[in-house]
Amino acid sequence: MMDLLAEYGLFLAKTVTLLAALGVALALIAGASRRGGSATGIRVDKLNDRFRELGRTVRRAALSKAAFKKQEKADKQARKQEKKAAGDDHHRKRYFVLDFKGDIRATAVSHLREEISAVVSVATRDDEVVLRLENAGGAVHEHGLAASQLQRLKSRGIPLTAIVDKVAASGGYMMACIADRVIAAPFAVIGSIGVLAQLPNFNRALKDRGVEWEEVTAGQYKRTVTMFGSNTEADREKLREELEEVHRLFKELVAEHRPAMNIDQVATGEHWYGTRALELGLVDELGASDDYLLNAVEDGDVYRVRWKGKQSLQERIMHAMDAAAEAFGRARWDRTWFR
Helix, strand or coil: CHHHHHHHHHHHHHHHHHHHHHHHHHHHHHHHHHHCCCCCEEEEEEHHHHHHHHHHHHHHHHCCHHHHHHHHHHHHHHHHHHHHHHHCCCCCEEEEEEEEECCCCCCCHHHHHHHHHHHHCCCCCCCEEEEEEEECCCCHHHHHHHHHHHHHHHHCCCCEEEEEEEEEECHHHHHHCCCCEEEECCCCEEECCCCCCCCCCCHHHHHHCCCCCCCCCCCCCCCCCCCCCCCCHHHHHHHHHHHHHHHHHHHHHHHHHCCCCCHHHHCCCCEEEHHHHHHHCCCCEECCHHHHHHHHHHHEEEEEEEEECCCCHHHHHHHHHHHHHHHHHHHHCCCCCCC
16 A cells, blocks of 8 residues: 555656646747747847936936036036047947857857858957857757857958856856857856766666567667666677767867867866866956946947847747756756855
8 A cells, every 4th residue: 555655655746747848938928929929030229328328317316416417418528429430430449249048959150150250240359249158068069050150250351259157167168268258257156077878777677667668770879878778788899989089179179279278187077166266277367247347338339239039939949948858967967055
């Protein structure tokens, strides 16, 4: 009787977990559907105007009426000087801001490629692209494509700065290392230059229930480690060889773009917070994206470039599933708490 109750309790827990995951996925899909009605295309916002209006709102509340008018007059004069300089063919530096929030399958790369295509059509070597990056890694080939998109900027000589406020780990750091300069917040998670493969194996559970798993392949290594068949040590060794090869390629990519760093010291799969990452050479300086952009508007024009595209139902479902999986997986980075 107790075994029956225990088995029923386990079944109930699995069912509740599955329903909760489906509920999250459906909610995300519904939200994406509601947001999917707007037009597709590139959106450009000038952040100078946004920051100027934020400051103006605070000054209006904090200053006296006379002081506010005086400041307004000075700001107006400064804007006239900017326009006059622009009319004299004086080229103010332009900053193009891109945002990349990664998930396991790096689904945002479809937007990133459009944004970069738009930027490279107008940007020069005198301009700068600022990538605000938040990415904890995921599939190798997807994040490799994301890194390749950033390489398009480098190949044209357009300066690229990557700023990490929260996390750039594994595939996220694969993207960050492409940049000419990497800036990280002091407690941002950086690194994790390693490769991981993991999957459950249900072979024993199937056998206990009298189920045989049949799999027919052609080619010695068409299938090695499997979820349902019986895995051998030879299968596992082959998988380890494949992971080592990917790790070697990962290390070579990082070493190419950050040659001054001791790659063997940092390519252990470990991650570090920003302050330690600076000491190890994984990043170039400490800071936050907000301060960087506030400083940029003082001497240049700052534009946020975004691609707004519609997703098919299948893409929304896959994105929702990825987001749900990422939410569970992100606990790896969130296991350290202030108490």
